[in-house]
Amino acid sequence: MANTEVIIVGGGMVGALSALLLAQQGNTVHLIEKSVFQMPTHDDPVDLRVSAFSAQSKLLLEQADVWKDIPADRLCPYKGLQTWEKGSQKLVFSSDDIGAEQLGYIAENRWIQAVLWQALQALTNVYIYQETQVIAIQQDAKQVSVTLQNQQVIEAELLLACDGANSAVRNHLQMPMTSWDYRHHCLLINITTDSAQQDITWQEFRETGPCAFLPLAGHHASLVWYHSPQKIKHLQSLNNLQLKQAIKDEFPALDFEFEVDAKGGFPLTRRHAQHYYQGRVALLGDAAHTINPLAGQGVNLGFKDVQCLVELLTECSDLGIPEILKRYQCKRKPANLLMQTGMDIFYKVSKSESNVVRVLRKGFLGAAQQSGQLKTRVMRYAMGIN
Ligand SMILES: Cc1cc2nc3c(=O)[nH]c(=O)nc-3n(C[C@H](O)[C@H](O)[C@H](O)COP(=O)(O)OP(=O)(O)OC[C@H]3O[C@@H](n4cnc5c(N)ncnc54)[C@H](O)[C@@H]3O)c2cc1C
Incomplete structure (x- = not known):
């Protein structure tokens, strides 16, 4: 597909990657973003919103030719992943087991978005509309059009809704969702450590919810503390020194000294759109699905949506947009x-207080640690290279 007009609503990581890949193929892209993009600077403190990017996501960012632009001092490769239930044997994954250099990378969302926007701004076939929103969407058999707040009308053959979990496009089109709250919140805590950059991420499962450690570039790291909304609210109300003490008292033991730099609480909600397209409009990324962040897969799934749709648009251009979107839904909805x-299931089982489940849980983690094949398959799946 080339020379097609595409409207993309939402310039987060998923929307910006879609825009760049489609523009690089010669299509005309109209990117509509409700906020104003601000390029982060090297002096900015580490942002709270970080993600673990799989090997497959790295490949896609390389394909878009932006991976090289992510500053090295904002990118943390990790080689190991450890998970265990409080008081029991560790399940240890290592990139060495599958002959890979690393399992993935952890980076701030805003730097990934920034390198994509930088590349978009250099292209003459990308039109960017910032600080505005879509107030109306109309479509017929031939085209889709949107009206912006200033009454400007944009027409195209395809509209991609990448406007996040509360997608306005999805709501405009009254596309139904299945959703529920997990009754858990999580607190993201950025810390500065006195140890060298680490290359292992870990997660301890507890009946109150998991506790996780994500290494970041340099002397930084992110702690993720899942608990009841009341507990997270309480932890959020503490000052940084008090929170440091709460981490020392209640979080899994950390074998280094640290200072708390920043914190922020997030509710956990699962959402899944019942349909991924309507006519000439497709949902991608969080607009289509949100997932419990415990396995660090949210944006990786969004990037897989982008890859799938861009491939279908390229390889099946003779089929027409509605048929391509039908195939996109058939491929991505079951996988997500x-x-x-x-x-x-993993989350529910990890929190269960039932004695039977507790025994099965420990047995499974022990068996998985002994089974090279099972571990390798899980690792390859998480890396997106299954
Ligand atoms: C606590 C937490 C930890 C996470 N950790 C990980 C992890 O380790 N690994 C991982 O893969 N994923 C992780 N995720 C998930 C990941 O952050 C999301 O899946 C990802 O950010 C979704 O990207 P997106 O571009 O689809 O949506 P968003 O990032 O929400 O971007 C949407 C964009 O659309 C814009 N927008 C919104 N409304 C409108 C509108 N009406 N008009 C125009 N523009 C609009 C927004 O300003 C924004 O720029 C985590 C999520 C949470 C909550």
Whole structure:
């Protein structure tokens, strides 16, 4: 597909990657973003919103030719992943087991978005509309058009809704969702450590919810503390010194000294759109699905949506947009549902206080640690290279 007009609503990581890949193929892209993009600077403190990017996501960012632009001092490769239930044996994954250099990378969302926007701004076939929103959407058999707040009308053959979990496009079109709250919140805590940059991420499962450690570039790291909304509210109300003490008292032991730099609480909600397209409009990324962040898969699934749709648009251009979007839904919806459901079962089982489940849980983690094949398959799946 080339020379096609595409409207993309939402310039987060998923929307910006879609825009760049489609523009690089010669299509005309209209990118509509409700905020104003601000290029982060090297002096900015580490942002709270960080993500673990799989090997497959790295490949896509390389394909878009922006991976090289992510500053090295904002990118943390990790080689190991450890998970265990409080008081029991560790399940240890290592990139060495599959002959890979690393399992993935952890970076701030805003730097990934920034390198994509930088590349978009240099292209003459990308039109960017910032600080505005879509107030109306109309479509017929031939085209889709949107009206912006200033009454400007943009027409195109395809509209991609990448406007996040509360997608306004999805709401305009009254596309139904299945959703529920996990009754848990999580607190993201950025810390500065006195140890060298680490290359292992870990997660301890507890009946109150998991506790996780994500290494960041330099002397930085991110702690993720899942608990009841009341507990997270209380932790958020503490000052940084008090929170440091609460981490020392209640979080899994950290084998280094640290200072708390920043914190922020997030509710956990699962959402899944019942349909991924309507006519000439497709939902991608969080606009289509949100997942429990415990396995660090949210944006990786969004990037897989982008890859799938861009490939279909390139390889099946003779089919027409509605048929291509139908195929996109057939490929991505079951895959995203499988990951969402897998994470939910894992999450429920990890919190269960039933003695039977507790014994099975420990048995499974022990067996998985002994089974090279099972571990390798899980690792490859998480890396997106299954
Ligand atoms: C606590 C937490 C930890 C996470 N950790 C990980 C992880 O380790 N790994 C991972 O893969 N994922 C992780 N995720 C998930 C990941 O952050 C999301 O999946 C990802 O940010 C979704 O990207 P997106 O571009 O689809 O949506 P968003 O990032 O929400 O971007 C949407 C964009 O659309 C814009 N927008 C919104 N409304 C409008 C509108 N009406 N008009 C125009 N523009 C609009 C917004 O300003 C924004 O720029 C985590 C999520 C949470 C909550």
